[in-house]
Amino acid sequence: MPMRKKLLSLIVLSIMLIPISVFAAQGNKENGKTIYDKKCWWCHGENGAGDGPAGKFLNPPPRDLTAGWYKFKTTPFDEITPADEDIFRMISGGMNHISLWKGMSGTSMPNWDDVLNDQERWDLVAYIKTFSGFEQPAKGPIDYKGRIKSSKESVEKGRETFKKMCAECHGEEGMGDGTKKLKDDLGFRTWPRNLTKPWTFRVDNDPKEIYTRISNGIPGTQMPSFADPSSKKTLSDEERWNVAHYVASIGNDVKRPKDDTVLKAVRLMGELPEKVDDPKWNEAEATSFWFIPQIIAKERFFTPSLDSITAKAFYNDKEISILLEWDDRTKSIPGDEKAKEIAEGDVLEDSVGIQLPVIIPEEMEKPYFGMGDSAKPVNIWQWKSGKKDSPEIVKLLNSNGFQKIEQRDAAKAGLKASGAYNNGTWRVVMKRPLATEEKGKDIQFAEGKYTPVAFAAWDGSNGESGSKHVMTTWAWLLLKPATPKSTYFIPIIVALLVFGGEILLVRKK
Ligand code: HEC
Ligand code: HEC
Structure with missing residues (x-):
């Protein structure tokens, strides 16, 4: 040189x-x-x-x-x-x-x-x-001299430590569904992070960052330091690296919404799954969507607790079955003592909804963003978790906008639903025949057609009911023919960025 x-x-x-x-x-x-x-x-x-x-x-x-x-x-x-x-x-x-x-x-x-x-x-x-x-x-x-490499063994040891030291707050599987009601030093309610969603981390889910948080704690919150020798919760340097590797390993990218906004229903030959734990679901394609707070109808809502939902779907020549999965830190069963302990205020039912147009539009256009309008009515399938002494239910609603809602007979339309809560996640299956008798009132599903679909959810421990809830923007549901006709193109969604958009605007000013 x-x-x-x-x-x-x-x-x-x-x-x-x-x-x-x-x-x-x-x-x-x-x-x-x-x-x-x-x-x-x-x-x-x-x-x-x-x-x-x-x-x-x-x-x-x-x-x-x-x-x-x-x-x-x-x-x-x-x-x-x-x-x-x-x-x-x-x-x-x-x-x-x-x-x-x-x-x-x-x-x-x-x-x-x-x-x-x-x-x-x-x-x-x-x-x-x-x-x-x-x-x-x-x-x-702090220094990182004692850093050990991630390995199967290290992750396994970390899992053990996690169950003992972290699960009380972060939940058995790290979904942030712990059993404690936490407040920060100023008295605000705080929620432990859902560690399976690394994109919600304030810094990063790199093991080094996780190690830093575990060692130093998160000041002002109940997330303690595990390096403090005077605390009952001390972990050795090695244990802190192991648990950091474990936490880094549980991130589940399937739950992170991508640009792909088509929920593809896969055609099955036999019976469709009716229960959430049917192993057949493993063969379906998962698509995730962001939730945004409902801010159109009268009672606006700015403090959501649910952030995204993942859907899978199957159909055969008679029926369609849709599985919805979303992380909810609280199982909200009104009347249940445990639910009351952790809720903010009164406990209402948890709930989830699917919205579909009554008539599938010929062009690729979608109904009004809210709950349909007079020209384009929508079907709403709504599952509710039930109360202490009443079981889960499914409701069928027809809506022409927020003011015009008609309650219909779900059983008559053949609509069924069944849900289960496990370690911070709700799973609900909704099933309906592809065709119904009331053709002018119910969506008639058709193979190969892009069908608008939107989802909504209510966290009953966060005071959500009625128009106070979160929802997705319209996406597409496609009953994928067994042999693809040609390539599908991914429709572009005009996302409703009211909330985020405003923040961006003000920032740029
Ligand atoms: C007493 C309750 C409590 C315990 C025990 C606890 N945490 Fe936390 N943890 C929290 C809270 C609360 C937050 C969210 C703090 C905030 O940002 O407001 C948090 C946040 C975190 C974060 C997020 C960091 C980021 O960048 O956003 C990680 C990672 C984490 N904890 C890991 C752990 C691990 C690993 C353990 C066990 C070794 C543990 N926590 C034990 C309450 C707890
Ligand atoms: C739209 C609202 C908003 C604006 C604008 C905003 N912040 Fe923040 N900031 C927050 C919130 C909310 C938190 C706390 C987040 C949490 O606890 O997870 C925060 C936290 C912080 C923290 C704490 C970091 C830590 O490690 O604890 C700093 C520092 C900060 N903001 C600086 C700034 C500065 C400087 C600006 C202007 C350039 C700014 N913020 C603009 C909302 C905002």
């Missing part, structure tokens, strides 16, 4: 090796305040107390930056002050490091790396530290 080139690469290398904190120190508080007063105050409040005007609509609420606890930090459990890099990282990536839709399933703290440059973000770090009077932390970040 010629001398000059060598010198140059040495200079480049040494610049790269300068610790980021050198730049961090350059954060300009005054400049930070100017940016904060434009971009952050409407959530975090003028003085950082988490009381901005948008705050009351957000769940979890915007952080009170005066309280002095930062949740996602690399400094050890006995060092309250985060490293500047930690704050910088959270401002840059936000807590929905996964863009609009995904942000809805996590929190509303946006990422700023596409809006503000590095210097502006360091300026913000310098400014928001003044809210809590933080200077530099006395202790540096």
